[in-house]
Each structure stands twice: as C-alpha cells, then as structure tokens.
Amino acid sequence: xxxxxxxxxxxxxxxxxxxxxxxxxxxxxxxxxxxxxxxxxxxxxxxxxxxxxxxxxxxxxxxxxxxxxxxxxxxxxxxxxxxxxxxxxxxxxxxxxxxxxxxxxxxxxxxxxxxxxxxx
Amino acid sequence: xxxxxxxxxxxxxxxxxxxxxxxxxxxxxxxxxxxxxxxxxxxxxxxxxxxxxxxxxxxxxxxxxxxxxxxxxxxxxxxxxxxxxxxxxxxxxxxxxxxxxxxxxxxxxxx
Numbered sequence: 550x551x552x553x554x555x556x557x558x559x560x561x562x563x564x565x566x567x568x569x570x571x572x573x574x575x576x577x578x579x580x581x582x583x584x585x586x587x588x589x590x591x592x593x594x595x596x597x598x599x600x601x602x603x604x605x606x607x608x609x610x611x612x613x614x615x616x617x618x619x620x621x622x623x624x625x626x627x628x629x630x631x632x633x634x635x636x637x638x639x640x641x642x643x644x645x646x647x648x649x650x651x652x653x654x655x656x657x658x659x660x661x662x663x664x665x666x667x668x669x
Numbered sequence: 670x671x672x673x674x675x676x677x678x679x680x681x682x683x684x685x686x687x688x689x690x691x692x693x694x695x696x697x698x699x700x701x702x703x704x705x706x707x708x709x710x711x712x713x714x715x716x717x718x719x720x721x722x723x724x725x726x727x728x729x730x731x732x733x734x735x736x737x738x739x740x741x742x743x744x745x746x747x748x749x750x751x752x753x754x755x756x757x758x759x760x761x762x763x764x765x766x767x768x769x770x771x772x773x774x775x776x777x778x779x780x
Contacts (some may be wrong), residue, residue: 592770660711
C-alpha cells in the first residue's frame with residue numbers, strides 16, 4: 550500500500566487567497582484525521598471523519614476552515630481566506646477503525662507526509 | 670480535557686548513550702498510549718501500549734506503561750545518529766477515536 554498521500558507537499562500563498570489541501574487515505578481505512586502542527590502548539594487535531602461523515606470538528610479554528618470527504622478515498626481541507634497565522638504543516642492520517650472488538654491495533658493512525666503551508 | 674505531557678523537551682546525547690523519554694497523561698476513559706517518531710516528515714508509529722507492566726520492544730527501543738501512575742517511558746539503548754528525531758506520545762480514549770498528543774521530546778544524538 551502506498552500509505553496516506555497528501556498534496557501538495559508545499560504551498561506558498563498570499564494572505565486572502567483560498568488554499569485547498571488534499572488527502573488520500575490508506576485503502577480500507579474508515580477513519581480520516583486532519584492535524585495541524587506548529588512549533589508553538591504542537592500537533593493539534595482539527596477534524597476527523599468516519600465513513601466519510603465528519604464526527605468531531607471541534608478543533609477547527611474558525612469558519613475560514615472547512616473540510617469535506619466526498620468519498621472513501623479523498624478528503625480536502627480548505628482555508629478561505631488564508632491568513633499568515635495559518636502557516637503550519639498540515640497532516641492527514643487514517644486508521645482502520647474503532648478497535649475494541651477486533652483489536653486495538655485498529656486505532657493506530659498512519660500519517661501522510663504533510664503539506665507545509667506558508668501564507669505571506 | 671485530556672492532557673499529555675512529555676519530558677524532557679529536548680535532549681542531546683552522544684552515540685552509544687542510553688536515553689529515557691517520559692510521557693504522563695490525564696485521559697478520561699483511557700484506552701491506549703502510542704509512541705511515534707517524527708524525523709523530517711510524518712510521524713511514524715513505534716508502539717501501542719494498553720496494559721501495565723508489559724514491555725514492548727523493537728530492536729534498541731522499548732516502552733512500558735504504568736496505568737496506576739499514568740505514565741509511560743520510551744527507552745533507547747546504544748543510541749545512533751539515526752535516532753535523532755522528535756518522539757511523540759499520544760493517548761487514546763474510549764470516548765471517540767481521537768488521539769491527544771504531547772508536545773514531543775526532541776532528541777539529538779551526536780557522533
């Protein structure tokens with residue numbers, strides 16, 4: 550399996566522009582997670598999906614951020630309009646499921662290589 | 670609110686040294702604790718711990734969980750320069766399928 554695939558790897562944009570980050574989870578994984586990582590705040594969960602349905606978006610910083618998962622193999626995180634404080638590395642991760650029955654190993658999250666976003 | 674704290678924040682050692690990284694957690698309905706290694710890119714999975722006192726081992730790395738005292742340690746013996754990375758600890762609760770990450774320990778191994 551190719552693992553979690555994110556694009557683009559780097560994005561440089563100007564304040565006010567729309568940014569769209571993309572993620573393809575590992576095939577067969579039912580859960581997809583979007584994280585943001587900064588030096589100041591570490592790794593923060595933004596939102597996660599189960600079977601393409603958003604379950605918890607309490608980490609989404611504000612209305613400028615939105616995420617969708619139109620099908621099991623694709624998700625987007627959009628920032629509109631972008632601001633300099635959005636500069637960070639954005640990671641997507643996926644896992645097989647909620648493991649109690651079937652083993653806790655299903656809870657292991659596998660991360661993509663991340664998108665480094667710079668908003669000037 | 671779930672909380673995971675790692676110490677030390679950073680550590681510099683020489684090749685061959687042994688290091689111990691610490692992770693304490695306060696998690697409602699704790700389910701498991703995970704360790705990840707992050708080099709320049711994505712965090713990569715190392716261990717999942719669910720039971721107290723049972724050591725998980727992979728080569729020179731080992732980890733153990735204490736559910737009574739709410740902490741875990743990650744040991745690396747005979748360190749190598751390739752062990753240089755940020756090590757992240759994350760706790761998983763039963764309320765959902767979310768991980769709460771600690772701030773990480775940045776390890777630098779000098780030749």
